[in-house]
Amino acid sequence: xxxxxxxxxxxxxxxxxxxxxxxxxxxxxxxxxxxxxxxxxxxxxxxxxxxxxxxxxxxxxxxxxxxxxxxxxxxxxxxxxxxxxxxxxxxxxxxxxxxxxxxxxxxxxxxxxxxxxxxxxxxxxxxxxxxxxxxxxxxxxxxxxxxxxxxxxxxxxxxxxxxxxxxxxxxxxxxxxxxxxxxxxxxxxxxxxxxxxxxxxx
Amino acid sequence: xxxxxxxxxxxxxxxxxxxxxxxxxxxxxxxxxxxxxxxxxxxxxxxxxxxxxxxxxxxxxxxxxxxxxxxxxxxxxxxxxxxxxxxxxxxxxxxxxxxxxxxxxxxxxxxxxxxxxxxxxxxxxxxxxxxxxxxxxxxxxxxxxxxxxxxxxxxxxxxxxxxxxxxxxxxxxxxxxxxxxxxxxxxxxxxxxxxxxxxxxx
Amino acid sequence: xxxxxxxxxxxxxxxxxxxxxxxxxxxxxxxxxxxxxxxxxxxxxxxxxxxxxxxxxxxxxxxxxxxxxxxxxxxxxxxxxxxxxxxxxxxxxxxxxxxxxxxxxxxxxxxxxxxxxxxxxxxxxxxxxxxxxxxxxxxxxxxxxxxxxxxxxxxxxxxxxxxxxxxxxxxxxxxxxxxxxxxxxxxxxxxxxxxxxxxxxx
Amino acid sequence: xxxxxxxxxxxxxxxxxxxxxxxxxxxxxxxxxxxxxxxxxxxxxxxxxxxxxxxxxxxxxxxxxxxxxxxxxxxxxxxxxxxxxxxxxxxxxxxxxxxxxxxxxxxxxxxxxxxxxxxxxxxxxxxxxxxxxxxxxxxxxxxxxxxxxxxxxxxxxxxxxxxxxxxxxxxxxxxxxxxxxxxxxxxxxxxxxxxxxxxxxx
DNA sequence: AATGAATGAGGATTCATTCAT
DNA sequence: GATGAATGAATCCTCATTCAT
Numbered sequence: 001x002x003x004x005x006x007x008x009x010x011x012x013x014x015x016x017x018x019x020x021x022x023x024x025x026x027x028x029x030x031x032x033x034x035x036x037x038x039x040x041x042x043x044x045x046x047x048x049x050x051x052x053x054x055x056x057x058x059x060x061x062x063x064x065x066x067x068x069x070x071x072x073x074x075x076x077x078x079x080x081x082x083x084x085x086x087x088x089x090x091x092x093x094x095x096x097x098x099x100x101x102x103x104x105x106x107x108x109x110x111x112x113x114x115x116x117x118x119x120x121x122x123x124x125x126x127x128x129x130x131x132x133x134x135x136x137x138x139x140x141x142x143x144x145x146x147x148x149x150x151x152x153x154x155x156x157x158x159x160x161x162x163x164x165x166x167x168x169x170x171x172x173x174x175x176x177x178x179x180x181x182x183x184x185x186x187x188x189x190x191x192x193x194x195x196x197x198x199x200x201x202x
Numbered sequence: 203x204x205x206x207x208x209x210x211x212x213x214x215x216x217x218x219x220x221x222x223x224x225x226x227x228x229x230x231x232x233x234x235x236x237x238x239x240x241x242x243x244x245x246x247x248x249x250x251x252x253x254x255x256x257x258x259x260x261x262x263x264x265x266x267x268x269x270x271x272x273x274x275x276x277x278x279x280x281x282x283x284x285x286x287x288x289x290x291x292x293x294x295x296x297x298x299x300x301x302x303x304x305x306x307x308x309x310x311x312x313x314x315x316x317x318x319x320x321x322x323x324x325x326x327x328x329x330x331x332x333x334x335x336x337x338x339x340x341x342x343x344x345x346x347x348x349x350x351x352x353x354x355x356x357x358x359x360x361x362x363x364x365x366x367x368x369x370x371x372x373x374x375x376x377x378x379x380x381x382x383x384x385x386x387x388x389x390x391x392x393x394x395x396x397x398x399x400x401x402x403x404x
Numbered sequence: 405x406x407x408x409x410x411x412x413x414x415x416x417x418x419x420x421x422x423x424x425x426x427x428x429x430x431x432x433x434x435x436x437x438x439x440x441x442x443x444x445x446x447x448x449x450x451x452x453x454x455x456x457x458x459x460x461x462x463x464x465x466x467x468x469x470x471x472x473x474x475x476x477x478x479x480x481x482x483x484x485x486x487x488x489x490x491x492x493x494x495x496x497x498x499x500x501x502x503x504x505x506x507x508x509x510x511x512x513x514x515x516x517x518x519x520x521x522x523x524x525x526x527x528x529x530x531x532x533x534x535x536x537x538x539x540x541x542x543x544x545x546x547x548x549x550x551x552x553x554x555x556x557x558x559x560x561x562x563x564x565x566x567x568x569x570x571x572x573x574x575x576x577x578x579x580x581x582x583x584x585x586x587x588x589x590x591x592x593x594x595x596x597x598x599x600x601x602x603x604x605x606x
Numbered sequence: 607x608x609x610x611x612x613x614x615x616x617x618x619x620x621x622x623x624x625x626x627x628x629x630x631x632x633x634x635x636x637x638x639x640x641x642x643x644x645x646x647x648x649x650x651x652x653x654x655x656x657x658x659x660x661x662x663x664x665x666x667x668x669x670x671x672x673x674x675x676x677x678x679x680x681x682x683x684x685x686x687x688x689x690x691x692x693x694x695x696x697x698x699x700x701x702x703x704x705x706x707x708x709x710x711x712x713x714x715x716x717x718x719x720x721x722x723x724x725x726x727x728x729x730x731x732x733x734x735x736x737x738x739x740x741x742x743x744x745x746x747x748x749x750x751x752x753x754x755x756x757x758x759x760x761x762x763x764x765x766x767x768x769x770x771x772x773x774x775x776x777x778x779x780x781x782x783x784x785x786x787x788x789x790x791x792x793x794x795x796x797x798x799x800x801x802x803x804x805x806x807x808x
Numbered sequence: 809a810a811t812g813a814a815t816g817a818g819g820a821t822t823c824a825t826t827c828a829t
Numbered sequence: 830g831a832t833g834a835a836t837g838a839a840t841c842c843t844c845a846t847t848c849a850t
Contacts, residue, residue: 012830176362616826618829657837
């Protein structure tokens with residue numbers, strides 16, 4: 001009907017690419033408005049595709065959201081994988097760990113919003129689903145700490161508790177950075193790691 | 203049509219009592235389902251009153267939620283007021299502070315859900331209103347830390363950062379407790395305070 | 405509870421006075437917002453009384469509105485009663501009739517809004533009730549015209565049609581006046597009567 | 607839960623047709639109950655479609671009503687366009703004008719109710735929007751009268767006033783006809799035009 | 809008699825999901 | 830496969846009317 005719509009051909013893409021496109025759009029919209037306030041319509045528009053297409057690839061808005069969170073954790077995991085070499089000094093290990101974690105979210109603030117901000121609200125709704133993911137990603141850290149304890153490098157401390165503290169500190173770094181009072185990142189990471197290390201070292 | 207409604211007598215209450223009733227019901231529902239998924243109808247049913255009554259006392263769902271959060275901060279403040287005596291030792295001061303904070307939420311898990319879990323999602327929705335409240339309640343803690351620094355009792359550290367760490371630790375205590383693997387509270391609080399103090403003390 | 409509310413004592417008034425008060429308030433509100441958009445609440449507030457009191461004196465919002473329209477027609481009738489003396493010349497008679505009619509509404513624009521503007525909208529809803537009133541007040545005019553015809557003073561013309569035309573012209577005068585392009589009243593009335601008379605005179 | 611819904615198939619229509627369908631239904635409902643008492647639900651039911659479909663095509667109830675009124679004026683304009691040839695005699699011109707106008711509404715009494723009866727109530731509600739439309743449609747008539755005056759065919763008379771009188775007369779014809787005391791139309795139109803012409807001719 | 813708190817049916821609008829094209 | 834029109838349950842809020850005080 002409109003000639004300038006002729007440009008946008010209905011294109012058939014391989015399922016993978018389509019899914020990625022949709023997840024990109026979902027990231028944009030969910031991070032902007034939160035889960036409940038995001039319309040599937042808006043996501044489709046953002047992706048430049050029809051609403052029905054989203055439902056061909058994801059069975060529901062909720063599942064789409066979960067897939068997005070999963071992708072986030074995947075990316076985060078990849079980023080973290082590079083990090084913890086046990087031959088690092090304690091200092092180095094924790095600093096590098098926190099740097100990777102914080103930097104990932106600072107560089108991907110949309111994922112921060114989707115994965116962290118929605119997390120608690122989500123717990124009320126999808127409960128387990130989201131929490132399980134969070135647990136899963138915290139586990140490596142817990143293990144690392146356990147090892148350090150076994151090695152006698154740090155005090156006996158509940159390793160899960162310690163892992164949560166580290167994660168929380170990282171989030172604080174991110175939030176302060178995103179609130180943008182200049183680049184507090186470097187300083188904050190040092191502060192955090194120092195505090196933590198002094199707090200747990202023998 | 204409905205004959206079995208004779209039971210429910212209409213009761214007139216003083217505005218204060220009504221408001222409290224409604225807030226009680228709102229606490230129940232909001233903490234159970236989160237803000238967006240709670241509907242005013244459900245709150246009315248929970249309160250055993252008509253929907254219109256809620257609107258007589260609160261101009262909108264949002265304002266009702268805010269009023270509930272306010273009541274929460276009020277209760278928390280009262281609980282915290284008893285705490286910080288400067289002549290307390292550092293140990294005592296921080297332990298008692300964290301105890302009060304964590305215990306308040308452990309004893310009032312519904313407020314925890316409403317005040318803490320909704321907070322980030324709310325940031326995207328109502329933004330300022332909620333965050334201002336959060337800031338306001340963190341401030342005293344920031345000041346306390348500043349004083350300790352000035353007194354030379356603890357290391358120079360960004361006081362806001364430190365305050366956030368303490369608050370986060372408290373939340374971790376609460377969450378672990380609510381996830382109910384036995385009463386980890388006491389141990390966790392000790393762990394947290396020890397970690398923090400060793401981390402910041404000179 | 406509030407001392408400055410002490411002024412407004414709950415006063416018991418004779419039913420008549422109360423009714424008048426309420427009708428005054430109703431005139432104010434209905435003329436301002438139209439029937440559907442006027443809240444009984446607003447009327448009560450305008451009257452400075454409780455909502456319940458209105459229902460003690462009028463069984464429903466609708467009946468209150470009708471009572472108000474009735475009072476309007478009563479006032480209009482009184483104003484018109486002074487007018488039509490058959491010994492007047494034709495000119496005089498019609499001019500004075502239209503003057504009285506138009507002036508009544510120009511001086512009581514709120515009644516104009518309530519009686520004229522709502523009239524058609526109302527016809528859809530209360531149907532007969534309102535139309536009957538309108539008919540009743542047009543009748544004298546119809547009779548007058550019939551007499552003039554019988555007297556051979558004016559052409560044979562459907563007297564109801566003629567009466568409607570006169571009433572409509574009067575409304576036009578009022579509307580133009582209320583739209584306030586200076587005082588067109590005098591000129592318009594002359595125009596109207598001249599047009600009508602020339603139109604119907606033998 | 608509902609098994610007997612199988613009958614109603616979902617039909618996809620081009621936007622134009624859908625809009626027309628909805629406007630048809632709206633005409634039916636609005637003319638029956640007036641604006642405020644008509645609910646969107648009823649219009650959807652009348653159109654045999656879902657409520658949401660209406661909102662896909664019209665952004666709000668109000669805009670839907672306005673669109674309906676616009677369609678009415680469009681139809682009326684088309685009907686009137688056929689009319690005024692300046693070479694017509696005065697008699698002919700006015701008679702044919704009034705005939706067209708009155709007949710349009712007599713043949714489309716629903717439009718009469720929507721466009722004319724709601725008009726005054728609407729003035730209080732939407733004000734400008736509706737009134738502007740009314741003005742626009744009166745203007746050609748005003749101009750026609752001005753021309754006749756300039757041509758010296760009729761007396762000097764306020765042309766807007768005269769136009770209003772003609773429009774009012776036409777409405778009277780319509781109303782008398784709709785109240786259905788036999789077909790008074792022809793006679794009434796003659797009466798009206800005669801009255802008017804004698805009233806204004808030199 | 810007067811009050812205004814309480815009620816709940818009703819109404820406009822949104823949006824996840826379905827399905828005809 | 831892709832599309833977006835269609836759907837209607839769900840939701841917030843209003844307001845005429847009732848009734849405890």
